[in-house]
Amino acid sequence: MEMMVDQQEEQRARQKRRNRALLAVLIGMVALFYVITIVRMGFNE
Amino acid sequence: MSNKTANMTMTAAVPAGGDVADYIALLKPRVMSLVVFTAMAGLYLAPGTIHPVIAIVAVLCIAVGAGASGAINMWYDRDIDSVMARTAERPVPKGRVEPGAALGFGVALAAWSVMVMGIAVDWAAAALLAFTIAFYVFVYTMWLKRRTPQNIVIGGAAGAFPPMVGWAAVTGDISLSSIVLFAIIFMWTPPHFWALALYRKGDYEKAGVPMLPVVAGIRETKRQIVFYSVLLVPIGMAPTFIGMSSWVFGVVAGVLGMIFVGLSIAIYREQGDRYARHTFAFSILYLFLLFAALIADKAVGFTA
Numbered sequence: 001m002e003m004m005v006d007q008q009e010e011q012r013a014r015q016k017r018r019n020r021a022l023l024a025v026l027i028g029m030v031a032l033f034y035v036i037t038i039v040r041m042g043f044n045e
Numbered sequence: 046m047s048n049k050t051a052n053m054t055m056t057a058a059v060p061a062g063g064d065v066a067d068y069i070a071l072l073k074p075r076v077m078s079l080v081v082f083t084a085m086a087g088l089y090l091a092p093g094t095i096h097p098v099i100a101i102v103a104v105l106c107i108a109v110g111a112g113a114s115g116a117i118n119m120w121y122d123r124d125i126d127s128v129m130a131r132t133a134e135r136p137v138p139k140g141r142v143e144p145g146a147a148l149g150f151g152v153a154l155a156a157w158s159v160m161v162m163g164i165a166v167d168w169a170a171a172a173l174l175a176f177t178i179a180f181y182v183f184v185y186t187m188w189l190k191r192r193t194p195q196n197i198v199i200g201g202a203a204g205a206f207p208p209m210v211g212w213a214a215v216t217g218d219i220s221l222s223s224i225v226l227f228a229i230i231f232m233w234t235p236p237h238f239w240a241l242a243l244y245r246k247g248d249y250e251k252a253g254v255p256m257l258p259v260v261a262g263i264r265e266t267k268r269q270i271v272f273y274s275v276l277l278v279p280i281g282m283a284p285t286f287i288g289m290s291s292w293v294f295g296v297v298a299g300v301l302g303m304i305f306v307g308l309s310i311a312i313y314r315e316q317g318d319r320y321a322r323h324t325f326a327f328s329i330l331y332l333f334l335l336f337a338a339l340i341a342d343k344a345v346g347f348t349a
Contacts, residue, residue, distance in 0.1 A: 018065055039098045
């Protein structure tokens with residue numbers, strides 16, 4: 001029983017780490033598209 | 046079956062989902078580093094200008110595209126990966142990432158890399174990147190790898206495209222110079238992989254992958270390594286011959302090429318696998334130094 005609880009905790013911890021990484025990727029993408037937009041607009045002036 | 050056992054079994058059957066590190070491993074970071082480097086060289090060597098931010102986006106797209114190919118490859122090859130010592134620890138054969146998750150991850154990244162390359166950088170470069178990913182997945186992984194000892198000769202083209210993609214990101218086209226960069230990596234791939242296959246022959250045999258040493262034997266593989274490394278000498282020097290780089294680069298490329306040939310002759314003569322290991326390690330250094338020399342040659346201003 002104890003092993004099962006441990007496993008679930010480990011799974012949750014892993015999921016949390018994945019979610020945080022995904023959040024970082026999403027924020028990075030927002031920043032990336034923002035910078036790309038600024039640069040491309042500058043090019044077309 | 047007691048309740049407790051049933052619960053445990055159910056828990057084990059629930060996909061645990063990999064850790065962040067497992068998903069990074071799916072991208073084959075070590076392969077990616079060489080891809081990124083050669084793509085950067087293509088970007089730098091191409092005539093014309095590109096905004097630094099757009100150049101970084103292009104490199105990012107190429108890196109993500111290469112990683113995507115790696116993830117799809119690990120999904121497809123999970124059966125043979127589990128048999129080979131070199132690949133048995135990968136996340137899919139180890140059960141840390143579900144096969145479907147690896148495939149989805151790879152396809153999503155591939156689509157992302159091509160779209161962003163097209164929208165932000167250049168559609169010709171995006172088309173070339175899409176072709177590269179498709180070539181690696183469909184032509185190399187699914188078609189050639191398990192069918193012919195020429196798998197890495199033809200499949201090597203996939204690894205040779207990144208500098209062309211980098212080049213196209215700047216110029217929007219393909220030129221003789223970018224084809225020369227392609228040819229260098231294309232010709233380099235067979236001796237590089239066969240040196241590895243010589244001392245991993247048992248692994249490939251076990252997995253049923255028809256690598257040259259398995260199908261044609263050690264002797265023939267060694268002969269082919271010498272043959273390709275000799276051909277690599279003039280091709281490595283080709284940037285000088287076509288006026289892309291200076292004679293200084295030509296000398297550096299010639300020396301590096303001769304070391305490669307020397308090592309391949311040592312492989313041919315040896316009984317064990319000491320020089321095969323040395324050659325595999327040197328081949329990576331060779332490609333790195335050759336592209337570094339191309340960059341330095343232009344940076345120093347030996348060539349216009």
